Amino acid sequence: MVFTLADVTVVLPAFNAETTLGDTLRSLEPSLAEGMSLILVDDASTDQTPQIMTQFADRWKTVRFMPMEQNVGLGRARNAAMDDVGTPLMTFIDGDDWVGASYYKNLVRRFSDFPDLDFVRSHYIECHGVRRVLVRAAFPLCDAPFDPKLGILPDDRSTLVDQPHAWAGLYSTDFLNRNEMRFLPLQTAEDRKFVWERQVLAKKCLVAEESQIFYRRGSGSSLTQIGDRRQLDIIPALLETATFVMSCGEQAYVPKFLRQVLAVTAYHLKNIDRLDPALHQSFRTQVRFLLSSLPERDLGVALKQFDKARAKLIEEVTA
Numbered sequence: 001m002v003f004t005l006a007d008v009t010v011v012l013p014a015f016n017a018e019t020t021l022g023d024t025l026r027s028l029e030p031s032l033a034e035g036m037s038l039i040l041v042d043d044a045s046t047d048q049t050p051q052i053m054t055q056f057a058d059r060w061k062t063v064r065f066m067p068m069e070q071n072v073g074l075g076r077a078r079n080a081a082m083d084d085v086g087t088p089l090m091t092f093i094d095g096d097d098w099v100g101a102s103y104y105k106n107l108v109r110r111f112s113d114f115p116d117l118d119f120v121r122s123h124y125i126e127c128h129g130v131r132r133v134l135v136r137a138a139f140p141l142c143d144a145p146f147d148p149k150l151g152i153l154p155d156d157r158s159t160l161v162d163q164p165h166a167w168a169g170l171y172s173t174d175f176l177n178r179n180e181m182r183f184l185p186l187q188t189a190e191d192r193k194f195v196w197e198r199q200v201l202a203k204k205c206l207v208a209e210e211s212q213i214f215y216r217r218g219s220g221s222s223l224t225q226i227g228d229r230r231q232l233d234i235i236p237a238l239l240e241t242a243t244f245v246m247s248c249g250e251q252a253y254v255p256k257f258l259r260q261v262l263a264v265t266a267y268h269l270k271n272i273d274r275l276d277p278a279l280h281q282s283f284r285t286q287v288r289f290l291l292s293s294l295p296e297r298d299l300g301v302a303l304k305q306f307d308k309a310r311a312k313l314i315e316e317v318t319a
Helices: 023-033 047-058 074-084 103-113 171-180 191-201 229-247 253-270 275-293 296-304 308-317
Strands: 006-016 038-041 063-067 089-092 119-122 126-127 133-136 167-171 206-207 215-219
Touching: 006 023, 006 119, 023 047, 023 308, 038 047, 038 074, 038 229, 089 103, 089 171, 103 119, 103 167, 103 206, 119 275, 133 215, 167 171, 171 206, 229 253, 229 275, 253 296, 253 308, 275 308, 296 308
Parallel strands: 006 038, 006 089, 038 063, 119 206, 126 215
Antiparallel strands: 089 167, 119 167, 126 133
8 A cells, every 4th residue: 555645643732831832843845845744732832832833834725723621741742643643644743843854754644654663762862952863763674564562572672662752753544543552641650551452452553763753851841951840740751651561471571661650760760850849759659659659679679670779769758
């Protein structure tokens, strides 16, 4: 089967993104000109975001505007739009990122060249101000189909489940709907479980030698830079992911997931001063609850494999 951009829908949710949204939308215009669909979700913004979206939607017949009545967070906003997708392929982009003119066309071509793919993963470019850093998908083989489960292990090396960026790629809509895959209803870390489900449940995927999606880091509006209660969403995200991993029937994935949990929590504990001071104790309490809910013996084995600095951060919380 030959796919074209007319077979693709991009889901773009945004909240108070007036300073960056215009760049994102302009980057999508070459693909829209070839028939790609776009769903713009305004998550009850209080700035000019809905006006920017509606004006843009008025110019393109394949663009739909979907306003949320109240702020629901990135996960729920994406899910609302996913339920309205009618094309065989879909993907996501955030309101502060942008793509190259041929990015989506190149991903679509992989679906035409390799039948029965469930998803295509791409590399991406991190943008720190004017500095650009290429981040490759954590898999050694490009442009050849493989079993997605091969992208989970080994547990002592970064793999595809350690890169929770659902927007870096393109998905079969049928695959997502058939497996009832949706994002966690959270403000941050909403795609932690999604990437594990993707790797475990898919039958065939591919990493494309393509990187024209630009991920803006360090902007003031980025949720990763905000120190309020939304940052605590990482804990329920990991708990939900734990439920999936522990019940998927593959014991071999448990050590990998536990190392991931320890690495993520150690990172947040190391950078706890980014949180509002009033949240410090709450975060430590939630980390203790998270770790106490995981298999004690396996967790202890994983912790012994950590370097002393990170292990100390974990031990101080659990003592």
